[in-house]
Amino acid sequence: MSEATAPAPARPDPAGEHHPALQHHFADLDQQREAASLGMWVFIAQEVLFFGGLFAAYAVYRSQYPAAFSAGSHHLSWKIGFANTLVLIGSSLTMALAVHSAAIGKKKRIVAFLLATVLLGGVFLGVKYLEYGEKIRPCLGDGPYAGCLVPGERFDASAVHLQGDEGRHAQIYFSLYFGMTGLHALHMIIGIPIILGIAFLASRGRYSPEYHSPVEIVGLYWHFVDIIWIFLFPLLYLIGAH
Amino acid sequence: MSQHRVLPVKAYLGIFLALCALTVITVAVTGYDFGPFNLIVALGVAITKATLVVLYFMHARYSPKLTGVVIASSLAFFVILVFLTLTDYVSRPWPLS
Numbered sequence: 001m002s003e004a005t006a007p008a009p010a011r012p013d014p015a016g017e018h019h020p021a022l023q024h025h026f027a028d029l030d031q032q033r034e035a036a037s038l039g040m041w042v043f044i045a046q047e048v049l050f051f052g053g054l055f056a057a058y059a060v061y062r063s064q065y066p067a068a069f070s071a072g073s074h075h076l077s078w079k080i081g082f083a084n085t086l087v088l089i090g091s092s093l094t095m096a097l098a099v100h101s102a103a104i105g106k107k108k109r110i111v112a113f114l115l116a117t118v119l120l121g122g123v124f125l126g127v128k129y130l131e132y133g134e135k136i137r138p139c140l141g142d143g144p145y146a147g148c149l150v151p152g153e154r155f156d157a158s159a160v161h162l163q164g165d166e167g168r169h170a171q172i173y174f175s176l177y178f179g180m181t182g183l184h185a186l187h188m189i190i191g192i193p194i195i196l197g198i199a200f201l202a203s204r205g206r207y208s209p210e211y212h213s214p215v216e217i218v219g220l221y222w223h224f225v226d227i228i229w230i231f232l233f234p235l236l237y238l239i240g241a242h
Numbered sequence: 243m244s245q246h247r248v249l250p251v252k253a254y255l256g257i258f259l260a261l262c263a264l265t266v267i268t269v270a271v272t273g274y275d276f277g278p279f280n281l282i283v284a285l286g287v288a289i290t291k292a293t294l295v296v297l298y299f300m301h302a303r304y305s306p307k308l309t310g311v312v313i314a315s316s317l318a319f320f321v322i323l324v325f326l327t328l329t330d331y332v333s334r335p336w337p338l339s
Contacts, residue, residue, distance in 0.1 A: 034306055041309050045316030052320045056327045063328070064336055078269060085265050093258040096299045103248050223299045227292045233265075234284035238272045 021211035029210050036213040040220045051228055054180050058235065061172050068169030071160045072177065073239035075149070077131075081237035084127050085229065091120035092226040095195075099219040102212035107205055110215060114199035117222065121188050121195075128185055135174075151175045177236055184232060187225045194218055249298065257298045264291045 019029055026032035062069045098113035138156070139148035148156045151174050157167025198214050201207070207215055268287040276283055297303040302313060 037305065038308055038312065041305075041312045045312050045319075048316045048320050049323060052323045055320075056324045059324055059328055060331045063332065078272070082265065082269050086262060089258065089261045089265065092261075092295065092299055093254060096254045096257075097251065100248065100251065100254065220300055223295050226299075227295050230291045230295070231285075231288050234268050234288055238268065238284060240272075240275075240280060 019210055021208075033211075033213050033216070037216055037220065040217045044220065044224045047224060051180075051183065054176065054183065055231070058176050058180070061169075061176065062239075065166075065169035065172065068162060068166050069173045070240040071162050071166070072170045072173035073237060075160045076177075076237045078237045080127060080131060081233050084124050085233045087120050087124050087127070088226050088229050091117045091124070092223050094120060095219050095222045099212070099216050102202070102207050102215040103209055105209045107202065107207070110202040110207060110212075111199050114195050114202065114215075118192050118195050118199070121192055121222075125185060125188055128181065132178075149174050150178070180232055180236065184225065184228050187221075187228070191218070191222055191225060195222070249301075249304075253298065257294050260294060261291050264294075 022029055022032060026035065094113045094116040098110050098117060101107075101109035101113055135147075135149035138145055139150045139152075139154045143154075145154040146156055147159045148154045149159060151171035155167075155171050155174070157163055157170055160167075160170050162170050195218055198218050202215065264287050268284060271283050271287075272280075296313065302309055
């Protein structure tokens with residue numbers, strides 16, 4: 001952190017003291033950017049623990065019911081999960097390139113890469129919608145609910161080749177599946193309009209190499225959501241040998 | 243003090259390809275049964291991928307030390323949350339009544 005008083009010659013501000021984006025309570029743009037990104041990191045630290053509760057629940061139940069978790073996992077399509085993982089990693093790449101474009105002042109590319117990120121995020125959510133639908137649709141209507149994988153009375157344990165207690169334990173697996181992937185998807189649903197808003201501001205020429213903290217910060221958020229999926233994919237789709 | 247380092251585009255593409263390769267590896271290893279090491283291998287690959295994302299996509303490697311402190315404290319509390327919870331559960335009779 002910079003020493004607040006006295007113009008600091010060690011950290012010259014390329015845009016001079018009166019850059020329009022510099023807020024008065026910061027000494028210079030560097031300090032402003034560091035404060036902004038540190039704030040986002042603290043938010044992410046809190047998010048780690050927010051998801052952490054679900055990961056802890058997963059660890060407890062998987063250690064107690066390994067067979068039910070393995071059976072539930074085998075019902076998911078690893079191919080779909082694999083493809084979706086690549087899509088999400090791709091969206092992280094386009095997001096990193098959007099931040100990079102902002103840092104080197106390629107204003108049109110910021111918008112293009114942000115829109116590419118939204119597009120890939122949309123593909124991911126679309127695939128997730130199809131995956132959910134396949135599990136939820138059999139639970140609707142008057143029955144016989146064959147293939148229903150929503151935990152509850154209509155849950156069809158025979159769909160994962162289990163019965164009795166193990167069938168009930170598989171419901172815990174699917175509760176965690178919907179809870180964890182659902183919370184992850186909710187983060188993406190929140191992130192997409194924010195990215196679109198920042199893309200709009202970028203298209204108005206709001207960001208420059210000196211000031212592009214919003215692009216950087218939404219990037220941090222998006223990469224964090226990517227990291228959550230990096231753990232969800234093997235933990236939910238790839239339990240045991242396939 | 244941190245410089246606002248700009249990585250070349252090639253670096254991002256390299257990280258992207260490494261993440262793709264690790265995703266292929268994490269799927270490919272499920273063809274083999276390592277017994278209790280299945281989970282360790284899966285988590286090892288995932289932690290490697292997450293580390294690449296944090297260091298390069300999120301620029302943690304080029305960020306102020308304070309960012310590293312926040313990341314480390316976040317991980318420390320996550321470990322406390324999961325590890326201490328598990329010590330409790332594995333040392334009690336199951337199912338809980």
